[in-house]
Amino acid sequence: MEIKKIKLKNFRQFYGEQEIKFAAKGDKNVTLIHAENGVGKTTLLNSVLWTFFGETTRKFEQKDQIVNFEAKKDGEKSASVEVLFSHEGTDYLAIRVHSITDLGNVKSRFDVMGVQPNGALTPSLPNPDAFMNSVIPDVMAPYFFFDGEQAETFSSEANNKKIATAIRDILGSTLIQTAQADLRYVAKKFSEEIGSASGDTEIRQLEDKITKIEKEKDCRDEKIQGLNANIDATEVQLGEISRALIDARETESYERERLSKSDQLKTTRSQIVETQNEILRWISSRSIAAISSKLTSQSLDFIDEESLRGRIPSPYNEDFVKSLLESGVCVCERPLLPGTREWSAIQGMLSSAANAEVLSRVVRARARSQMLKEQHDDAPGILKSAEEKLARLTQFQNVLQREVEEISQKLANLPVAEIQQREQARCQLNKRLEEDKRDKNYAVRDNQHADDEIKRLNKLVSDLALQNVATRKLIIRRDLALRAEEFLKGFLEAKEHEARQEIEDAVNGVLVNTTRRHYKFELDETFQMRLLFEDGTPTPKSGGENQMMSLAFLAALVQFAEKRSLQDENALFIPATVAPLILDSPFGQLDDAYRKATAEFVPKMAPQVVLLVSSSQGKEEVVNALEGRIGAEYVLIAHNRGKKDGKNQDFLEVGGKKVATTLFDQVRNMTKISEVQQ
Amino acid sequence: MQAQDDKKNLTNLLVKVMKIQKEFAHEHMGAKTDRRDKIKKAINQVASNMEERNGN
Numbered sequence: 001m002e003i004k005k006i007k008l009k010n011f012r013q014f015y016g017e018q019e020i021k022f023a024a025k026g027d028k029n030v031t032l033i034h035a036e037n038g039v040g041k042t043t044l045l046n047s048v049l050w051t052f053f054g055e056t057t058r059k060f061e062q063k064d065q066i067v068n069f070e071a072k073k074d075g076e077k078s079a080s081v082e083v084l085f086s087h088e089g090t091d092y093l094a095i096r097v098h099s100i101t102d103l104g105n106v107k108s109r110f111d112v113m114g115v116q117p118n119g120a121l122t123p124s125l126p127n128p129d130a131f132m133n134s135v136i137p138d139v140m141a142p143y144f145f146f147d148g149e150q151a152e153t154f155s156s157e158a159n160n161k162k163i164a165t166a167i168r169d170i171l172g173s174t175l176i177q178t179a180q181a182d183l184r185y186v187a188k189k190f191s192e193e194i195g196s197a198s199g200d201t202e203i204r205q206l207e208d209k210i211t212k213i214e215k216e217k218d219c220r221d222e223k224i225q226g227l228n229a230n231i232d233a234t235e236v237q238l239g240e241i242s243r244a245l246i247d248a249r250e251t252e253s254y255e256r257e258r259l260s261k262s263d264q265l266k267t268t269r270s271q272i273v274e275t276q277n278e279i280l281r282w283i284s285s286r287s288i289a290a291i292s293s294k295l296t297s298q299s300l301d302f303i304d305e306e307s308l309r310g311r312i313p314s315p316y317n318e319d320f321v322k323s324l325l326e327s328g329v330c331v332c333e334r335p336l337l338p339g340t341r342e343w344s345a346i347q348g349m350l351s352s353a354a355n356a357e358v359l360s361r362v363v364r365a366r367a368r369s370q371m372l373k374e375q376h377d378d379a380p381g382i383l384k385s386a387e388e389k390l391a392r393l394t395q396f397q398n399v400l401q402r403e404v405e406e407i408s409q410k411l412a413n414l415p416v417a418e419i420q421q422r423e424q425a426r427c428q429l430n431k432r433l434e435e436d437k438r439d440k441n442y443a444v445r446d447n448q449h450a451d452d453e454i455k456r457l458n459k460l461v462s463d464l465a466l467q468n469v470a471t472r473k474l475i476i477r478r479d480l481a482l483r484a485e486e487f488l489k490g491f492l493e494a495k496e497h498e499a500r501q502e503i504e505d506a507v508n509g510v511l512v513n514t515t516r517r518h519y520k521f522e523l524d525e526t527f528q529m530r531l532l533f534e535d536g537t538p539t540p541k542s543g544g545e546n547q548m549m550s551l552a553f554l555a556a557l558v559q560f561a562e563k564r565s566l567q568d569e570n571a572l573f574i575p576a577t578v579a580p581l582i583l584d585s586p587f588g589q590l591d592d593a594y595r596k597a598t599a600e601f602v603p604k605m606a607p608q609v610v611l612l613v614s615s616s617q618g619k620e621e622v623v624n625a626l627e628g629r630i631g632a633e634y635v636l637i638a639h640n641r642g643k644k645d646g647k648n649q650d651f652l653e654v655g656g657k658k659v660a661t662t663l664f665d666q667v668r669n670m671t672k673i674s675e676v677q678q
Numbered sequence: 679m680q681a682q683d684d685k686k687n688l689t690n691l692l693v694k695v696m697k698i699q700k701e702f703a704h705e706h707m708g709a710k711t712d713r714r715d716k717i718k719k720a721i722n723q724v725a726s727n728m729e730e731r732n733g734n
Contacts, residue, residue: 130703175699179717183695186718477725481717484691572696574703 001135001579002608003048004091005084010071012043012079015670020044022580023631025607030629033612034652035636036661040671041612042147044636045584049145051081051096053138054108057147058236064106066098070668077101084115087135091115094132136579139169143557144579144606148586154529154550161228163553164496164527170557171499172564172574176492183485188214190478194461194471203471206461210454217450220443227440234433241426251411251419258407265400267538268393275390282383289375290383296372303366321349491572499560500527506556507549514548514597521549529553548594551586555605562606581606585613592621599625615652615661633676635659639666687728694720 007019023031035041046056056063067079078099085092097109112131114122125131136144143166154163168177195207245255289296324346328336336343412423465471500523507521511531519539522530531539531549539545564576586602587595599622603609613622623630635654644664652659654676695717702713 133703175696175703178713179695179699182699182714182717185714186721189718190721473725473729476728477721480687480691480725481721483688484695484721487688487692 001085001087001577003083003085003580003610005082006044006047006051007082007084008047009081010068010076010079011047011066011081012068013040013671014043014673015068015070015668018673020634020673021632022608022610026631028629028631029606029608030603030626031608031610031632031634032623032626032630033610033634033636034615034654034661035612035671036614036638036650039636039638039661041584041614041636043671044612045145045147045582047081048083048582049141051083051094051110052132052136053141054096054110055138057142057145059147067100068670070670085135092135093121094128134575136577137169137172137174137574139174139574140172140561140577141579143170143554143561145582146554146586147584148551154553160527160529163523163529166557167496167499167503167527168492170561170564170576171495172576173492173495174574176488176572180485180488180492183481183488187478187481187485190474190481191458191461194465194474194478197470197474200464200468200471203461203464206457206464210457210461213450213454213457217447217454220447220450224440224443224447227436227443230436231433231440234429234436238426238429238433241422241429244422245411245419248419250414250416254407254411258404258411261400261404261407265397265404268397268400272390272393272397275386275393278386279383279390282379282386286375286379286382289372290379292372293376296369296376299369300366300373303362303369318350321346495573502563503553503556503560506559507552510552510555510601511549514552514601515545515594519545519549521552545594547590548598551598551602555601558606578607580608580610582610583612586611587613587622596621596625602626603629615650620653635661635674635676637672637674638662639668639670639672640664641666641669683728683731687724691720691724694724 002025003022004024005019005021007017008014009017020031020033023029033041033044042057042059046060050056067076071079078097080095080097083094085094091114092112093115094112095110099107099109101107110128111124112128113124116122132138154166168174191210192207195204242255242259245251324330325336325343330336330342330346334342336346408423408427412420414420462475465475504521504523507523511519511521518534520532520534520536522532524530529549531545533539558581561576562578564573565578583602587598590598602611603626611626633654635652637659638661640663642664647664648662649660649664650662652661659674659676698713698716698720702709
């Protein structure tokens, strides 16, 4: 897919009809769009997403206010966006129109038409949504039309679910996931039928119990989803506050220091948990050795001494005793007749007579005692070192915690009302975040217990139901559904594992070419991503390195989608796509050197790239790094009806010319798209 | 032999299930119930064939 042109009509800030022609694929594949904050970068990104899928990103505020306010004043009641794109050699025009009826109701219409070589349009395609999904699946679209300011959220600790979702989305596993859910649902229905078909009270009672537990579990699942959404939203808000504090001169150094200390605090906390686990492992494996010193040495002495004396194993063999009893004559030549005192005495020897088993037991007991003795010698040392480590880490954690609190205090005491408010909000948000995370952990744990209980009850139901012909048939059907679901689960996990490996390699490839130091990117089994320094220690989460890593991850996803689109993929997956990459503010927290490196690799991320940057992001080094790659360039100019009245006039240096990005005393408030001549 | 039959039945069912998923991929309104009904029928069909072959 290649986007050629986008035409906006009274869409949000864009009054009247305005258009942008995108740079085509090839060497000059970058369309660079400059705009200050609040002028329309996010609107442009969302206009494409909105046209294709009727959806917008989280940053798109007041989602229902689509029609331009100035146009509304002129009596206009509709807004639209047209996207001209080509797909598999044919041009198409996608149009979404948003209109408000006289009664104030909102209507939305979406059409896709083919564009013939003579420019004429074909009739609208019969199922435009399905067609759009075949061009670029809606689940994959957010990774191509991407809000760069959110990039670093990929690396946040709570976001491994987002990483997993991103990989599953690009893998095109939606159909498999829906099939899994359907099979689980149908299996549940068969289970319910077992309860009612059996006529067995016990089965019905068990089924009722299962249904009750499942309902409670569903409620908790909903709660977990809600908490996840809250956690995401709170983290975004915290990120925004942090960015605002970094942007302000008075608070920048404090905030950077706090972020660095908070990172250290997180690392220290996880080291404390690891050390506590070490101690637990010590207790389970070495504590017996530590406390059984006397027992082991006495056991060893006893076994060795008794062996020397020939008492254990007993100095007579089981076979020998048996042969005496069978022959009926003792070694002293006295007769051994059943029932006599002699016979009983010889037979009693059988209970302690040596045989292979007894010998083996003695050997095993000695080996175990020896092992305990050896472990005992180094056990105290290991525990002592772990305890010392724990004490050191706990002390360090306390120091860091105090330092972070002190910084918060300093910020809260700064004589600027706005900063104080931000700090207060941050504290409240942090508290809420902790509470939500705790509630989520409880709910997840309760659900794990519920799963175990359901499994146990299902087993009881199966055992009872197999005794009845009618219910046996239902059991067979339920188990078939569950086996099919289990197969799909395993299949998907294997494919995800492969995808994770490929993406990990691709990210490392991108980082080698873009970063100043040697880093190692890791994406673990739980989809947690980590960027490590050469010595294996993790980089700080707040640093530019992590935003760089998140962008590299996005690049890897796009590469993976492109690769998949070229393969004759497994029929179980949704086909992948190659689409333009539209990046809103991708240079967020990057310092100048990383900005340059990122600007150099962004054009290679996709066949067609659209970059939306503010003046603080689109600095000289970015433009210089993109030199030779820019095929189209635009500036979004803010028109203000109000007078200048001492306000700052913003300018931008584009192509050696000074362009005013804010104009006053204009006819109306709007954003004007202005093309920069190449 | 039994294991082979099991595998064949499972594959047979999975082919049917994924075919149904594709058929309904772009349907939205009310699709879930129809899709699940079809899957249930597919399971019944595969299970009945199994039972017939086993003489149950």
